[in-house]
Amino acid sequence: MPVTQETLDEIALSRDEYEAIIDRLGREPEPLELGLFGALWSEHCGYKHTKALLRTLPSSSDRLLVAPGAENAGVVDLGDGLAVCFKIESHNHPSAVEPFEGAATGVGGIIRDIFAMGARPIALLNSLRFGQPDDARTRYLLNGVIGGISSYGNCIGIPDVGGEIFFSDTYKGNPLVNAMCVGLIENGKMASASAKEPGDLLMLVGADTGRDGIHGASGLASRSFEEQAEMRSAVQVGNPFLEKVLIEACIESLDLPGVVGLQDCGAAGITSAAIEMAERSGMGLKLTIDDVPRREEGMTPYEVMLSESQERMLLAVTHGMEGPVFDLFEKWDLDATVIGEFELGENVRIYDEGVEVSSTPVITLTDAPEYKFAGVKPQWLTDLQNADLSATPIPSESPSEILLKMLASPNIASRFPIYRQYDYHVQTNTVVEPGGDAAVLRLKGSKRGIAVSTDCNGRICYLDPEIGTAIAVAEACRNLSVTGALPVALTDGLNFGNPETPDVQFQLTESIAGMGRAADAFGIPIVSGNASLYNQSQGTDIFPTPIIGSLGLLKDVEKHVTAGFKSDGDVIIMLGADSAWDDIDGLAGSEYLDLIHGKVEGQPKLDMDLEIRTQAVCRDAIEKGLVKSGHDVSDGGLAVAITESAVIGGIGASITAAPGERWDAAMFGETQSRIIVSATSENLSEIEKLAQVSNVPMVALGTVGGESLSFGDSITLPLADADDAWKNGFSRATAD
Template identity: 35%
Template sequence: MAEKLKDTTVPNPPTADLLATVGLKPEEYAEACRKLGRLPNIVEMGIIGAMWSEHCCYKSSKIHLKTFPVTGKRVLQGPGEQAGVLDLGNDYALVFKIESHNHPSAVEPFQGAATGVGGIIRDIFAMGARPLALLDSLRFGNTYPVEAVGNPEADKAVDEQPQEAADGSGDKLNIPWGDSPVPFVCTVSWMTTMRQQLFERGPEARAAVKAIREMHTGDVHVLAYCVLPDQIQLALYLENGREEEAEAAVAALKEKLAEVVAPQTQGKPPWDSFVMLHPRHSGSELMEAIHLLEFAPVTRQKVAQVSDYKYVSQVWRYGVPWLDDETDNTEARELPYCAGVNDKQAARSRYLVNGVVEGIAHYGNCIGIPTIGGELVFDPSYTSNCLVNAMCVGVVRKDRIHKARADGPGNVAMIVGARTGRDGVQGATFSSVELAEDVAESRPAVQVGDPFMEKLLLEATLEILDMPGLVGIQDFGAAGLTCSSVEMTAKSGTGMRLDLDAVPQRAKDLSAYEMMLSESQERMMIIVEKGSEDSFREVFSRWGLTAVDCGEIIGEQRIEVLHDGAVVANLPNRPLADEGPEYDRPHEAPASWKNRHLLDDRDIAAALERINKLPVATELAGHSLPAPGSDFEDILRRLLMHPSVADKWPVYQRYDWSVRTNTLLGPQGSDAAVIRIKETGQGVAMCTDGNGRAVSLDPRIGAAQCVLEAARNIVASGAEPLGITNNLNFGNPEKPDRMWQFVESIGGIGDALRKLDLPVTGGNVSLYNESGGRGILPTPVIGMVGLLEKAEQAIPSRCTDSGLELFVLGTHHARLDASLLMYDIARLRSGMLEEPDYKQFISCMNFILHAAGEGAIRACHDVSDGGLLVALVEMLAGAQVDVAPLLAEGYDMGDHNRLATLFAEDGNRWLLAVGPERKSWIRTAALHYQVPLTPLGRSVDGRLTVSGGDEEWFGCDWDVLETCRRYGLQAALSGD
């Protein structure tokens, strides 16, 4: 450990233990020697190891992070500084960022979480902003025992198991395939192109539109859903903008049709017993096509041939046509693995939750910054690796924004704030590896926080912002003095000579190694013009803080460190800050991805059977519960009492979320918390959102859905989304399947941001969240901010008045895949996701923002975890709803479709409560914006009644549902 590394000499070659201690791989050590032209000593090795750690240099991720959109009309500062800055359209700007403290919190939950909060606060006021609000995104293992299900071997990383070749279903057809299936086009090409408004180009396109409309008005053969008229082929080529190219492509496809159809059908009517899809289609297109094929018989009742539909899921699974009338579709599928939680693990998760929440509450409450929102999620994958992500939002006058600069040779570097100790030594390298089985051994790497000291540092820092002579400010974060000195000088093209003998110490006999790598909290570095030091010292002294000269800026781009009068480190800063390792690591989808399928009736039946075997709760946190009156009520109760859904008051009651009196909508008042900016009258909405369930099934689409979920919450509060900061929490990047999850997730986030025209202003990457060979669910967390020009127009998510008209805004595909019901309650961790409809989302957003400005919406709540019924219970005090308007023509009343209607989470939907006097206005506005607005029912007192047309599906007392929602988390945290 670090305390043993006081000798600056290093054996040549260094031992494996020494390299592991400083966080360098052998090849990285060799590269460092090459760049230096000599062997580094132990202090230099520690500096290099910290600066080249995953935590500081993003060596596995930066090649992919470069693909994010980072510019926009409001962006004043993007990635690269301590926090992002967005223009509020006046003299003020919004400063915000999210950071993780995962590893420290897993080891020492109270201090790990507290110092995570302290660090993100310093990032904000180091930019010159006053912090106004905190949010947190927390994830833990289950707090009660659950059994493992599925085959654990199926969950191994790609590089840990042999890969089998995909089954060539073309062999079953006995068709002379070439190297790849012959290209054909399915309905989804038409649908996607219609959404992009590309079909209005050219007479061929208009003819295609006419043909497809005729198909969908009469009886159609299954061929119509797989291969459309010749003109439809044009959809794939319209983006090129040259019709002659499209015509040539269509002609080529016609030839292929003639060549292939006859031998494929083997004398049978065309397309009688198999389905063919275009191999060029993206996963989203295929999924939408499968959805059409699978549900056409029950939603339209117009398809002549339905015998092929049982093979549709195989189209996706094998990627080639499927033909086998005798295939046994009743054979049970192997369940994806879902880890269990034993009594000891559950008890530790309860300990972690309590410690983390106490740490957040202690630091935020003491420093006087309200914690006004966030999320709390439980899943077995987080048992050994909890996630603690903290976000802070502040406001600054644009002329007071400061950056981490070290300009001007001869200027003075000062350390201000707390004294330096041994806590947190090597915290950066500790956070860049997998946690050890015995986490107690890692306690010295966890920092210790003092919020009262930070409050003094905050006020003193804000006071010096307008003083002449201030050059730059940077927080001491990861790697402490090392990171601050290296990063500030590298940005400015300068260097620094540090004198460690001047560093204030609170521990005896600190070595140079320890002082350079200590992460003692509540410390900052300021760069001031030579000769102005005394004026800055006077301010910090008045606040009871130390401020000492610790170095000077030099013209040469080097970091020179002196201790006991001798040079103990002399390193070029460019290689440390800008030329660290950059890995393009191998990434490959796991076998579970290649074998995935849409949930079908077999899956739903198996899930219901599993749910029916679960014990029925008769008591919850001391409150008795009557027996459920129906299966629907039983499922709804289970969802409401699930700790990821249940009311979070056991957590929020520990937070002071109203301090400073800026909070308009706090942690239980809206989908996004809203604060008032008193100087401008504007409101700022903010939220954190992630969905490990969805990302685990499809990292690209799932990550995009995380962005949309955050945007839905911002919009639900009446605010316009402005931008995001993200925290990317993933497993070991050295395993190809984990890296594949990371790469795909970045692609999905980027896709969504470009569609919504939103920038990333910064964030954090947390890798190696893995223990014992099993990683967490891939968990990108989106921190989003939005703007209300008039703060008083903020919309709450809850309204207990009766007599309100209820509407569902938006549509969904009635899929239970990745839903809380399937994934957590039934523990069926399989399925596929639908590609988001961004165009509809934007239309719905504009509609809500207009309605909010008119004061037409009494409450707005997005439909997410738990689906429609959970949203109703969270929003109201009673409701009488008829879901018939949500059902398509010829709706099948089977379990799958009913459950999907009530509990599906896919699509972009909001639940609106509108006063009866605004009913006509809201419907007219929906027509104007061309958004799907479906009447659902009205709010009543004390009861939930759900019907589908003339048939009542079920009804139950609201008090029972509210008891489940109110006390579910309390029971989980007590171990019940």
């Protein structure tokens, strides 16, 4: 008997997809099978609307040890016997329903993806989006999410070292909570999420299974939603102390000769973890789910298979060699139970109390439909891009007043009130703390270090998804380069609205094209990622927000710089431009235009060749010890970037050139490819030579020193006033 539309809606399958299941099976699916299909064909697990586009992304590099898609995360060689794997994932919809647990379990899930590769997690980052903080519900979501992130990371003992946050009404009903984890692999000890031969046992380790998280992947993460109380059961509950032990036990288990595979039990629970292991292994699988340890009575096979209870892992273990594995997990006071066996054949066969309740071809379950579309640019976007920015009125407030407003904006002000809640020094690897362009970590036992960052301006991506995403890649790499690190790999978190609409299809198509173009230009691979679609509320899509996580390599971790100015008399230099001030086109999609005039319009631009050359000159100057500080010019423009460097360094600055009549565009425009560095006057000529050789424009702007900020004749501001606005603006904006 055909299923009802209500049942299909519950598991986020369309009627056409249901008919495709019948066609592939040659029969109606059993209720349990339908649940399996709903999970594995979900947007979260099956990538139905993005698979074809993601295949176009660059994924090759001399450093690449594990290609994207082959395992839970890509792996990049760092040299000195060290490799790193990293990945970003979203937990948007769960966090909108239950912010603390949604964010906490998002952190827990991405950590498991990393240590499933055999890597020891060494750093966490996050990328967050909310509605405007003057809204009470936004503050509730913000406080809950930050609380969940800090609680899980602090308890598990992995430093939260960076990230970013952005506020806009477009995210009011649908916040974005993306978590990134970086893990270190030593001496090539990588794990694979597969079995080796028929007869290998499937072992479940960690927490008992409950009813939490059922339909999390298919329901919450794969369709549009409006908050409803009954959806809270689809949000998992995490236990970071248990996961801490699970990390140690699983990494230690990889040294046992019988352990041949390791897999995270995350989205869709045992369903995705076990069946995807079987697919990777090219084998069938027999599951005896009545052996699964449960913390609740009366659970059905459907509930056991689809539960997303946290802190669980699957191991593939050679038959007859499971004894030492049991002993190891008993030592760590963790449950370990054999729940299945890999076998010759093509089906996953599920048994409950000796009765076969389901038998389905593995490839049929994992081969989700693939939707292709050609995006068509909407007329409304052309109109926004063609807006006359020169018609923007000059504010009646003084330049000093506007600068203070910009510094106090929740999109610019210091995030110290957030990251003060994180333990970012645990593991004692953190060299550069949160608060700058990128965090820097030492790699113990080596001179090398890594820099990590996340970045994306959804407002710019809204105005031009292709150029905006290329800018996100460029800025994520720029964040690394201003520390001295060479960008070597990227991960992406694609956050978009309803992919069934033409506008979002255009945004997805253009955005992924821009990402690929930019990554190709930098010559670095995208090693992992995540797609979160259907991010909308009350029929309104979020800004397209393709978050880019970047990782860079420092051959000598001691040769890094930070954003703050250092010494009186140092020269302030801008790389990437030969004019001190921006022009009117730089206002496109800027924080100034949105904050002061309430407009999001204009045509963003990016000269990719200039971007790459500018970053290379910056890194070269840092490597040669010619500069004392480096800072990216981004949100808020040049005046904000210089002020941030002054406030961070606790020392003033004097900019000699006058901004001109359009001082607002000059000071607060956001033209790309600009970097602020400071250096002694003796080193200025050497920096000029580097720039000339690479055909990179540069200009000396002024000098460091004093207790005030001055920009020509336009602004003379006590540093203390700027310090107060920037350091306390976020707390004031988010206060109840």
